[in-house]
Amino acid sequence: MKSIAIIGSTGSIGKTSLKIYLENKKNFNLKCLAANSNLKKLLNQKKKYNPTYSFLLNKNITNKNLINKDQFINKFKKKKIDFIISGLGGYEAININFDLLKVCKNLLIANKETIICGGEIFLKNAKKNKCNVVPIDSEHHCIDFFYKNFFKKKEIKEIFIIASGGPFYNKRLIYNESIKKVINHPNWKMGREISVNSSTFANKVLEIFEAKILFKLRNNQIKIRVEQNSLIHAIIKLNNNFLIPIIHAPNMEIPIKNSLGLENNFNLNLEYMKLDITNPSVFKFPIIKIGFDILRMNNHAAMIFFTVINERLVNMYLNKQIKYGEIVKILIKTFRNKYFLKKITVKNINDINYVINFAKKFNL
Template structure:
């Protein structure tokens, strides 16, 4: 029987890679829903190829083109339609919507009893406790798609939890790991040019600031039964070792592969099994070296800021994420300089009083509160640093 898949964020980087994996195994999967925000051209081509039951575009202006291009499926538009289609149970819900926007659809999918292939780290950063509690309540598996968390997921021995010393998430260091360039003079094009991974704009900038790794540290805290001080980060420029688990007996398990998102995606699609995919084979003899470095938190303060938000807990990670999304968008639009991203995030985090959260509604409240602080250039947050 084919595994029924819904892909939310099908036209983004993760969505497209998921499509490629599924396309090469048509007898194993059936796509029942495709959801996108703006890229109607790609969405139409995907829908014509896979013929899903539901096709949803968030931007309503693209609905007429979508409607005229497709037949024999239910075509919907708007945010409410996305939330409703997320409630339709499937075997695996690929959560690949970028940013905080992915949280509610993912929550609806969990409540529907769909297992989750989680690429949307912001869902756990902002509402990790609530999503994990719902997953436990509905007996839903959450399989991480981020290469680092997927790596840890593959080698984490839950039955030997007491023997785990710590885990290591690796970071490439992004395009500026070895750069001595003044961060105030970094262009958008330079920040988007990742040395190892081909990703969307938002995550590429997060990788360049290393905010991505800080967010992944918070995500890991919710995914794995660990204390906050058991989650470590190392810079690994080659992006071959994606994660490590260190045990108290001196053993360390590492998951290694070439930097290709189809590897963790295929694992998530077939868990607890594996599948053959088309990829370049890892040849250790050609690597020559694998390097590891401590994170330079003076150069990349985003990691420290995320750690502080995790320690504060409560509303702090939600505020941190909202401020980062706004700051990254403003950098991409040319409104602020690269160095201001982390400064704006830290200033916003310190500006808002934090509290323990008791509901998803409070998560949404603090997300909106943080964005309200940053909605205009005239806010004191955006004063020149």
């Protein structure tokens, strides 16, 4: 029986992970559930799933039935947990994910901000702590699975990160678009923030940053394409120009189950499958151009800066402080003056937090 913990258990990835756990209880010993600040939901989960420990990341909320984060880390430093699923969102999850590397053998992670902001520093810490980092975002999970099971890195010519195109790919973009329409993703049930990012293609920009870091790709090896049914998640192009699409049903359970060594039962009917792969317009979705410009900078600070500024703008839009079109407009304006970021070097977790705090306070 393998030990497992779910950090971010009250969020969408956490709930999916708990569903999988419930279906496979005989295989796992649930060591811990943790949430950011939702005490009521966490206590309900504690009662229902009976983990050994539970904690909240928010230090301002205490409860006699919970331990704190530091106690959790100290309890498992010697005898590590086999699998920790980290479903926390946003760059606020970065520090806890660095801590989780110390207490688990396999960290299943869906948090783009940790991979991007943590960069090589995060991966080196994982190696130092003998922790295997397993991406469970569908695109990177597919690439990771391919690398581990099939071809060697030197045989790969290009990687295509595949987007769904979001709700407006074949529609006219409206500057003052409603939140309801923006977050109405055609294929996936996702949180509000990631749905906005999908509509602007900021999500794909974050994913090309992730791919570069996780798989140590050259800038010219990374491409973006669109397949609107969300059936193709990545395409691998070999040196002999063979193209290998990786296809699975658009369901988050699949990469999580695969990472836990479980079988998934989501079959696809090839008889009715229609696939249409297109190249997204950088004129309609200019955030894509910003992303590849940042890649060419080869500047870790610029990736962090984009991640935080974009998140700030999305939250401003969701709080009705700016219009939908202003997300892209402000990002373009901000990165016209991006070269000041060349002066910032990122060598450790303190530098990462410095750039994040700098971006949080940056005058938009």
